Amino acid sequence: MIPTDSQDSGNTARTFPMIHLWMLRILVPLRGDREFIDGDQFNSDAVAKAVGLGNWLGPDSEFDSRAVKSELRQLHKNAEQQSGLAQLPAALSDNVGQLAKLAGLNATDSRILEFAVSIHNERLLDDTADFLQFRSSNGIFPALSAILTLPETEIRASLSPQGALARSGLVSIRGWGSASLRHKLALLSDDFAGLVASTTTDPVSLLRGIVAPVGPGQLRLTDYSHIRASLDILLPYLRHAISSKRGGVNIFLHGAPGTGKSQLARTLAGELGCDLFEIANEDADGDPIDGERRLRAFRAAQSFFARKQALMVFDEVEDVFNDGDDDFGSKSTAQARKAWINRILEENSVPTLWLSNSIHCVDPAFIRRFDMVLELPVPPKKQRERILRDNCADLLSSSDISRFAEAEALAPAVVAKASSVVRSIREELGGPDRSAAALERLISNTLEAQGHRRLTLHDPNRLPEIYDPCFIHADLDLAAVASGLVAARSGRLCLYGPPGTGKSAYGRWLAEQLNAPLLVKRASDLMSMWLGSSEKNIAQAFREAQADGAVLLLDEVDSFLQDRRGAQRGWEVSLVNEMLTQMEAFPGVFIASTNLMENLDQAALRRFDLKVKFGFLRADQAWKLLCRHCSELGLAQPQTDLEARIRRLRHLTPGDFAVALRQHRFRRIESAAALVAVLEAECAVKEGARQAMGFL
Numbered sequence: 001m002i003p004t005d006s007q008d009s010g011n012t013a014r015t016f017p018m019i020h021l022w023m024l025r026i027l028v029p030l031r032g033d034r035e036f037i038d039g040d041q042f043n044s045d046a047v048a049k050a051v052g053l054g055n056w057l058g059p060d061s062e063f064d065s066r067a068v069k070s071e072l073r074q075l076h077k078n079a080e081q082q083s084g085l086a087q088l089p090a091a092l093s094d095n096v097g098q099l100a101k102l103a104g105l106n107a108t109d110s111r112i113l114e115f116a117v118s119i120h121n122e123r124l125l126d127d128t129a130d131f132l133q134f135r136s137s138n139g140i141f142p143a144l145s146a147i148l149t150l151p152e153t154e155i156r157a158s159l160s161p162q163g164a165l166a167r168s169g170l171v172s173i174r175g176w177g178s179a180s181l182r183h184k185l186a187l188l189s190d191d192f193a194g195l196v197a198s199t200t201t202d203p204v205s206l207l208r209g210i211v212a213p214v215g216p217g218q219l220r221l222t223d224y225s226h227i228r229a230s231l232d233i234l235l236p237y238l239r240h241a242i243s244s245k246r247g248g249v250n251i252f253l254h255g256a257p258g259t260g261k262s263q264l265a266r267t268l269a270g271e272l273g274c275d276l277f278e279i280a281n282e283d284a285d286g287d288p289i290d291g292e293r294r295l296r297a298f299r300a301a302q303s304f305f306a307r308k309q310a311l312m313v314f315d316e317v318e319d320v321f322n323d324g325d326d327d328f329g330s331k332s333t334a335q336a337r338k339a340w341i342n343r344i345l346e347e348n349s350v351p352t353l354w355l356s357n358s359i360h361c362v363d364p365a366f367i368r369r370f371d372m373v374l375e376l377p378v379p380p381k382k383q384r385e386r387i388l389r390d391n392c393a394d395l396l397s398s399s400d401i402s403r404f405a406e407a408e409a410l411a412p413a414v415v416a417k418a419s420s421v422v423r424s425i426r427e428e429l430g431g432p433d434r435s436a437a438a439l440e441r442l443i444s445n446t447l448e449a450q451g452h453r454r455l456t457l458h459d460p461n462r463l464p465e466i467y468d469p470c471f472i473h474a475d476l477d478l479a480a481v482a483s484g485l486v487a488a489r490s491g492r493l494c495l496y497g498p499p500g501t502g503k504s505a506y507g508r509w510l511a512e513q514l515n516a517p518l519l520v521k522r523a524s525d526l527m528s529m530w531l532g533s534s535e536k537n538i539a540q541a542f543r544e545a546q547a548d549g550a551v552l553l554l555d556e557v558d559s560f561l562q563d564r565r566g567a568q569r570g571w572e573v574s575l576v577n578e579m580l581t582q583m584e585a586f587p588g589v590f591i592a593s594t595n596l597m598e599n600l601d602q603a604a605l606r607r608f609d610l611k612v613k614f615g616f617l618r619a620d621q622a623w624k625l626l627c628r629h630c631s632e633l634g635l636a637q638p639q640t641d642l643e644a645r646i647r648r649l650r651h652l653t654p655g656d657f658a659v660a661l662r663q664h665r666f667r668r669i670e671s672a673a674a675l676v677a678v679l680e681a682e683c684a685v686k687e688g689a690r691q692a693m694g695f696l
Helices: 017-027 045-051 065-081 090-103 107-121 123-129 137-148 152-158 164-168 192-197 221-244 261-272 291-304 338-347 381-392 398-405 412-424 432-449 478-488 503-513 533-548 570-585 602-607 619-633 641-647 654-664 672-684 689-694
Strands: 171-173 185-187 211-213 250-254 275-279 310-314 352-356 372-375 491-496 518-521 551-554 589-594 610-615
Touching: 017 045, 017 065, 017 107, 017 123, 017 137, 045 123, 090 107, 090 192, 090 291, 107 123, 107 137, 107 152, 107 164, 107 171, 107 185, 107 192, 137 152, 164 171, 164 291, 211 291, 221 261, 221 372, 221 381, 221 533, 250 261, 261 275, 261 310, 261 352, 275 291, 291 310, 291 338, 381 398, 381 412, 381 533, 398 432, 412 432, 478 491, 478 503, 478 610, 491 503, 503 518, 503 551, 503 589, 518 533, 533 551, 533 570, 570 602, 619 641, 619 654, 619 672, 641 672, 654 672
Parallel strands: 250 352, 250 372, 275 310, 310 352, 491 589, 491 610, 518 551, 551 589
Antiparallel strands: 171 185, 211 275
16 A cells, blocks of 8 residues: 555645645546535545545534635645645655656656556545546546646547557556446556555566566476477577567467476576566466456566567466357357457567467467467487486486386476475485385376376386397398398388287387387377377377387287278278378388288388288297296206197297296296196187197
8 A cells, every 4th residue: 555644633634745636636626526525514534634624524613515615725726836846655656667667658657657556555545536437438538637737638648559558558448347537547457556556676576466587497408309390490580589679479389287388488588598577377366367367467568578688478378268168158268359369469579488288279260370389298208218317316226217217298397396295205205215116106196197107117118038039930030120220220110910929029129229219109099089189199109209219119000000991980091091191201110010910901001111920939939939938937948748739839929928927926837847838828718729729
């Protein structure tokens, strides 16, 4: 509140001289006294004391309205004679002066702003102005002209939509609601008047609840190497826009929560040497601000910082573009005010980054108005490993870091938050193992809550220690294929054959030969119930593999490449088309595996450079693999009588040996014969195996 001395000194409750003068101008030249003086009494004793008529309030006074009005006119005359000395609180004058420089206000603009702030803060001035009622907004202009003794033409110009006050949002005319002067003069926010009238402070602090300065980021540009191609365009464009004062520069940045959008905005500002300001999404009390008020705040901030070397960030744009309710036919703030939004995107003077968790919240008609649309995906595995090392090197072992990095949905913010929690209580947890376990639990819980898989205890892409491609029965020399791909660094392979024959394992081994990371995607990772989402997931998988220089292994590819001649739904065709498009454009090594080769689309088959058939183990392979596993398990080497039993297993695969090893963890295998028995049991339950065994 504006400080006032409300103590009686004689018969006057003193106010600041300028406010006292404004009150008298409302009562005398504007004839507010007709409502103020009601017969033989005042309609407000507090106002009477404030203007100097307190002597008419005593119980012994004989109220004479004619004499009261005469004294009121004399008080006004005396105040006008001293008007050159009338002042406002120093803090108010100083703060308005700072805002005038920031927003480019002229002298008339500043006087109107001072009055608008005062009437929102000073109860006596507001009560006095209530004696004036305005049937329409037009009456405000002559009233302000009389109160501020400024030409009405200047008042109208200042409060016009093209004026600095309206453009900055500091003061605007409210055309609806109450007829009071205070209501008609709308300020930037509910807290703005109190801030401006308080102790002198820096201009940005006066805009609290509207816009806030943002500190430096914690990440570097190298942390965003997975979007390097986009940054190579964005950075020079922003640098040019800032140096040339180019208007209408807007960048739409979208990506899943926690992928580092806000941090990227900070990093860009630091790289460009700019101040960064964020449009507030909550007021000083922590209550959310609706979309329309945020847009007004944005418009105001654009005016305030037009002369600064700055960037602006508008986070959570869903508040504006997706705050409607389709079920009830309610439009979003942006849809209801399309012309206004378009004008904002065309005229903003400060380059702005608009941040969203999803591109789908924005009408395509608005999307085309952004200079750049940039997706920020979850970082690829190499980046995830580095982020984990930077945040968790004191909490995780190297092997744990590698295992955590396998989580394809692990965003930087999730790592930073979980590591901060664990580090704050590590002494209470006791020991590095318990800290690592706590970190794993926190990250897993967050991933699961976001709809992703939890962290796995074992790396699903790690090859067994005894892996050797010589134990794979294929119709091509797999070692020679690997040598060729190491030289070419590009190729499309289709691996087909029964389950367990080693297709996925070969893909993992091949990635090791190429010294490249492996990105494994399964049908469950990519298929979505939402129309069009599966295609987007497929495209994202190829982009992620290319960004990380990874070998892309797509398991169960028959789910995506079914013969289009048998398609019954449009999305089945579009799914195949998307897969073919991505395959052709992918520059690295792509491996597809399937158990159902006969179901693949014929056009898809032509896209593969090699089609490699994987079959059941040959008898000699089965015997050698049995001997290798016995050695690994510490068992005596198998006797020759077991070789005949192994040879009868026509449907034996490397996957069956893997099952036996898993059983060994909880149901120990004590001999080579016991191992063969497990393999026989596995083969016996396979389709067609029982009939084949019966002929022998």
